[in-house]
Amino acid sequence: MPGYAEILTQRFGAESFTTSQFCDNQRVLVAAARLFDFMQVLKTECGFDMLAELTAVDYLHYPNARDRFGVIYGLTNTTTGERVWIKAMLNDPDPTIESVYPLWKGADWLEREVYDMYGITFEGHPDLRRVLMPEEFTSFPLRKDYPLRGRGERHNFPTITRAEG
Numbered sequence: 208m209p210g211y212a213e214i215l216t217q218r219f220g221a222e223s224f225t226t227s228q229f230c231d232n233q234r235v236l237v238a239a240a241r242l243f244d245f246m247q248v249l250k251t252e253c254g255f256d257m258l259a260e261l262t263a264v265d266y267l268h269y270p271n272a273r274d275r276f277g278v279i280y281g282l283t284n285t286t287t288g289e290r291v292w293i294k295a296m297l298n299d300p301d302p303t304i305e306s307v308y309p310l311w312k313g314a315d316w317l318e319r320e321v322y323d324m325y326g327i328t329f330e331g332h333p334d335l336r337r338v339l340m341p342e343e344f345t346s347f348p349l350r351k352d353y354p355l356r357g358r359g360e361r362h363n364f365p366t367i368t369r370a371e372g
Contacts, residue, residue, distance in 0.1 A: 211253040211291060218248055232292055239278075239295040243305040246280070246293065250310050255282035255291065258307065261317035263325045267351040276302050276327060297327060306332040324349040 212226050215235070224237045224245065237245045249255040260281030266272035274296035283290050295304060306329035308314045318329040319338040326347035329335055337344065346353055 211249060211255070211289075214252055215245065215248060218252075219245065233290065234292045234294065236294050236296075239297055239304045242278075242293070242295045243307065243310075246282075246307050246310055249282055249291070249293070254284040254286055255289075257283040257285050258311035258313050258317070259283045259290070261307075261314060261321065263321045263327055263349075265325065265349065265351045275299050276325060278304055278321065278327060280307070301328070302326065303328040303330055305330050306335075308332055323347070326350065 212235070215224060219241065223241060224235055227234045227236070235245070258280065260279070262279050264277040264279065266275060266277060276297040277294050278297060280293040281290065282293065297304060302325075304327065306314065306318055308318065308329070308331070314329075315332075315334070316338060318332050319335060321327050322329060322332075322335055323337045323339050324347060336342070340348070
C-alpha cells in the first residue's frame with residue numbers, strides 16, 4: 208500500500224475509499240461528497256502539490272456501471288514524481304461536485320472545460336462558464352446521449368466575421 212493510502216486510511220477510515228492499480232497507475236475511488244477533504248489531505252499531508260489532469264467520463268450504457276459520470280483528477284508529487292488518479296462518481300439529474308480550485312488554481316480552466324463538455328457543475332468555482340462552446344449552446348457534446356451529428360444548433364448562433372488584415 209502506497210504511503211498516501213495509509214494516511215488516507217488514518218484520516219478517513221479504510222471503508223471510505225478503495226484503491227486499485229492498473230499498469231503503473233495508482234487509483235483511488237472516493238465518494239463525491241468527501242472528495243474535497245481527500246484532495247486537501249493529498250495536497251497538504253501527502254505532497255501531491257500539482258493537479259496535472261482533470262477530466263470526466265460518461266458511463267452511459269457502460270456494462271455494470273452504477274453511476275453515470277466519473278470525474279477524474281491526476282495528481283503529481285513534484286518532489287518524488289509519484290502520481291495518483293482520484294475518481295469520484297456522479298449521477299443525473301444534477302451532477303455536482305465541490306471545486307478543487309481553492310487547492311489548485313490550475314483547476315480553473317480544467318473544471319470549466321468539464322462543465323462545458325459534460326454539464327458537471329463544480330460548486331464553489333469562482334467563474335464557472337462555458338469556455339469552448341458559445342454561451343447560447345444548451346447541450347453538452349461529450350455526453351454519450353448527444354447525437355454524433357449534433358442537434359442542428361449551428362444555425363442558432365451568430366455568424367462571426369473576421370476583419371481582414
